[in-house]
Amino acid sequence: MSSGETAVEKPPMRDALVAAAFELFLERGYEQTTIDDIVTLAGVGRRSFFRYFPAKEGVVFPDHERCLTEMTAFLDADARDADPVRRVCDAARTVLRMYAENPTFSVQRYHLTKKVPGLRAYELSVVWRYERALAGYLRARFTGDPDGALRADVIAAAVVAAHNNALRCWLRSDGRGDASATVDHALRQVQATFGARPARDAGPLARDCRDGEDVVVVVARRGTPLWRVVQQVESALGGGTGTGSG
């Protein structure tokens, strides 16, 4: 793009429709607001609404299509040498950024979605599409592995669950606190369970490993839950940085 051009990412009319819709949803309720009410308040025609949103639910989640496209592009641009589990965790952060960009709006929507079953159902179908995008990427990466598709589905579900646990935590705090740190903490648990070595080892330690064939010995009493053994291994691999607790 030349310096003379400007990015037109969000047309003002689209923003006006979202703002008008939320003003009305909060004032009189979602079910009690019609598309006609929204376009009247926004000062545009009915056809403008449908140019941007296929239905009333769409105006509640105006950025998910863009976000899904971004996430898919991010996964498609994958360098084959990256740890696939880390890659899907990074992809999930795309969604987090969309929420964190506008805390007030995200918190309002969270409370609205909790109250309206139709919106909850719509949200579930959006979450499902994110999960399938992550699973599709992992299935391709695990081609040829026995149980590759199973592992892909389980990891994608775990990533989405961890992301959503952290996101809801942040939304319940009314968008106060550090959304990224909360989600990073949650995704680190998933990476520790399913991924290759955690990101923090990509420094000097990682070079040690390649040069010196460094070996980790884990001793566990039989009967120890596997997740505790995993924590032990994770902590042995990561040294004493203290980021793998949990």
Added chain:
Amino acid sequence: MSSGETAVEKPPMRDALVAAAFELFLERGYEQTTIDDIVTLAGVGRRSFFRYFPAKEGVVFPDHERCLTEMTAFLDADARDADPVRRVCDAARTVLRMYAENPTFSVQRYHLTKKVPGLRAYELSVVWRYERALAGYLRARFTGDPDGALRADVIAAAVVAAHNNALRCWLRSDGRGDASATVDHALRQVQATFGARPARDAGPLARDCRDGEDVVVVVARRGTPLWRVVQQVESALGGGTGTGSG
């Protein structure tokens, strides 16, 4: 229940409505079939339909409410000493049994649900309720653990994803093959990742452990993906039974 009584679990009228509905859905399509068409074919009044099903979607998934109730009762009856991850895997098998009870019906519904977006959305909301029931149980069991709620959500999502991967596999095979074995295999992966020791060790080996403080030593090169280490640990714990592959 005394021997003179008989169980009245599924009223014949309810069954007749489901049978009539599926006959019409397969013949002319889901969207093209009205509730009036269904009650006419079943030879009952419109009010009878709504006595059993809140809406048209309900007749497509007639057993989920009963299954959710059964699953919740199973979790509520939990003996506190059981491994919680094993417990939620066993709970998920309640759902599998519902599908496996009637393969033809389950396969017909699978194809129908794939074609009708409204049914897909309805199914997602049912799956969500199963997942929340499992997560709720695990959250209670993990009370006081740091990150207990996070771990509960992730494990519940992993169980549901593994169950559904196996279930879809079986449905795609047109209900041929052993549904239980397929789901057992998938859930075993989840138990190996998150659970305490797998069920097959609950024999003499388990006694060895308690008596002899048996110890497992795992040696892994740094940089080995954690899931491979977990497979190693799992295989070390399980001995040479060959059930933990994949």
